[in-house]
Amino acid sequence: MTSREQTVLDDVTRIGGVRSALLVSADDGLVVAESSVEGQHTEAAAAFAARLAQRLTVLTRTLQTPPMSMLLLQASGGQLFITQGGEGLLFVAITSNDVNIGEVRLALLDAAGRIA
Amino acid sequence: MRTIEPWVERPLTTFVAEAQVRVALLMTSSGQVVAQHGFTRSLDVMTAAALGAGIVASTREIAREMSAGTFGAVVHQGPRLGVYLMPFEMPGGTWIGLAVFGPDTSLGIVQLFFGKLVDDLVREAPREAPTRQVLPETFEDDLNQSLRALFGR
Amino acid sequence: MTDDIASMTLKLAQDPASLVFLPLAESLRKRGQLDAALTVAARGAARYPELADAHDLVARIQSDRGAGDDAFDAWTSVLRLVPDHLGAHKGLAFLSYRTGDLGRSVKHLTRALELAPTDTSLAGAIERLRTLMATRAESVNPPEADRIPVTPEADRGRPATEQTPTLLFDQQGRVMQGTLARADGVDASDAVAAALAGVSREAERATRLLDLGEWRAIAIESGAVNYELRTPTPETLLLVMRGREVPAGRLARIADRAVERARQWLEDIV
Numbered sequence: 361m362t363s364r365e366q367t368v369l370d371d372v373t374r375i376g377g378v379r380s381a382l383l384v385s386a387d388d389g390l391v392v393a394e395s396s397v398e399g400q401h402t403e404a405a406a407a408f409a410a411r412l413a414q415r416l417t418v419l420t421r422t423l424q425t426p427p428m429s430m431l432l433l434q435a436s437g438g439q440l441f442i443t444q445g446g447e448g449l450l451f452v453a454i455t456s457n458d459v460n461i462g463e464v465r466l467a468l469l470d471a472a473g474r475i476a
Numbered sequence: 477m478r479t480i481e482p483w484v485e486r487p488l489t490t491f492v493a494e495a496q497v498r499v500a501l502l503m504t505s506s507g508q509v510v511a512q513h514g515f516t517r518s519l520d521v522m523t524a525a526a527l528g529a530g531i532v533a534s535t536r537e538i539a540r541e542m543s544a545g546t547f548g549a550v551v552h553q554g555p556r557l558g559v560y561l562m563p564f565e566m567p568g569g570t571w572i573g574l575a576v577f578g579p580d581t582s583l584g585i586v587q588l589f590f591g592k593l594v595d596d597l598v599r600e601a602p603r604e605a606p607t608r609q610v611l612p613e614t615f616e617d618d619l620n621q622s623l624r625a626l627f628g629r
Numbered sequence: 630m631t632d633d634i635a636s637m638t639l640k641l642a643q644d645p646a647s648l649v650f651l652p653l654a655e656s657l658r659k660r661g662q663l664d665a666a667l668t669v670a671a672r673g674a675a676r677y678p679e680l681a682d683a684h685d686l687v688a689r690i691q692s693d694r695g696a697g698d699d700a701f702d703a704w705t706s707v708l709r710l711v712p713d714h715l716g717a718h719k720g721l722a723f724l725s726y727r728t729g730d731l732g733r734s735v736k737h738l739t740r741a742l743e744l745a746p747t748d749t750s751l752a753g754a755i756e757r758l759r760t761l762m763a764t765r766a767e768s769v770n771p772p773e774a775d776r777i778p779v780t781p782e783a784d785r786g787r788p789a790t791e792q793t794p795t796l797l798f799d800q801q802g803r804v805m806q807g808t809l810a811r812a813d814g815v816d817a818s819d820a821v822a823a824a825l826a827g828v829s830r831e832a833e834r835a836t837r838l839l840d841l842g843e844w845r846a847i848a849i850e851s852g853a854v855n856y857e858l859r860t861p862t863p864e865t866l867l868l869v870m871r872g873r874e875v876p877a878g879r880l881a882r883i884a885d886r887a888v889e890r891a892r893q894w895l896e897d898i899v
Contacts, residue, residue, distance in 0.1 A: 410582055
């Protein structure tokens, strides 16, 4: 992990409602770098985010649409954002439900662009 | 699934289901088998237990030689299958977990649920039960005894 | 409920000829213990081959398990014993619909309505199926007509190119309604349903272990296309897709309405 990656992740967690931001290896689902506001299950978030992204890649491949650029899992107690983070990496953010979805989305896309 | 210690069965069943591994083996650091899932032949269990214990022992020795403290998990990731090998501390001594997994799961998932397996095992291990010393000279007998229990032979 | 099951199990163990297997298997089915329910019901049906309710129970359990052929056989056995069995006609109507045999489905629903004339849901289901059959007959493109029951209200009257491709499928990956096509026009409905069948369980597991509560929606951006995945019922999944020109917030509303229509359709047909 470099200080640049840490800075990028820290920028995402500064957004109100973001509990943690992670850089995750897409194939293994392991945490590469992380920035958490509080004690979060970052290991579990990385594992499941990569798994979901893999499963949903089948959808875009089947329908012959471009690879997934952003995934948002919405639940009653929070949200999980996943975006491509460069070669073999994913950017993942866990947020509360009162977060500004558009702001987090743009921040993750920006983070992906800064790391790539 | 076959287990020698009945209290191991529930945590290991949960691990196999949640992590979606194909094969799982729990053994002591001397290679004495405690539980297995997914093996069909006793020879395979014997080989896996001996190799797993040997790999962990040699990895520890390398870490000691390098003054690197202790290494964590040993992972081999192939194109079709991955192997996850991890020593962990139980109240009665060091145990080793071995899991073989395919592309229907991932290393992150296996690692995540292995951590939960260890927590469950430590929590459910009987505290007052005397722990039997596994001496090098009884190793083969112990192994054979384990295999008989696991395969009903 | 657990005590009831325990006492019924004990009773059955003490007297294997007891008819208590009927409420026991039904209780197990309602608890989702389908394999155990099937074991109990199948043994009971074997012991009492002339008991229509035993075969009906086996059929409902098989249907819950997604074993359509076995459910069909069991309900056919029921009708051989009791030709006016309401549950068997409803069940066979559902299975016939699922296999695309709309005519047979209407026939069983019509008989069910004769047996239960005050059941308005049956009349509604017949009407919907007849409309669907008429539309199919008129259309040179049957899959387009097949989309009607879950097509969002907002799409009514729009040209087909502006409509929302929608696919309703069950957790076993079988298409129930609608179609999705690839960019080259080839139908990919079955492949999509099969690919996404396990996603709901994956999402449920993720949200449970991350303490995020119950999952509600998955929104996916993929180049020029946006998708939204929902669960109208615990047994089904609904996928809607639109071009990027439809903003994510609007697609979520379209998905809301598609979910409502899918729920209504599922209630009507069963």
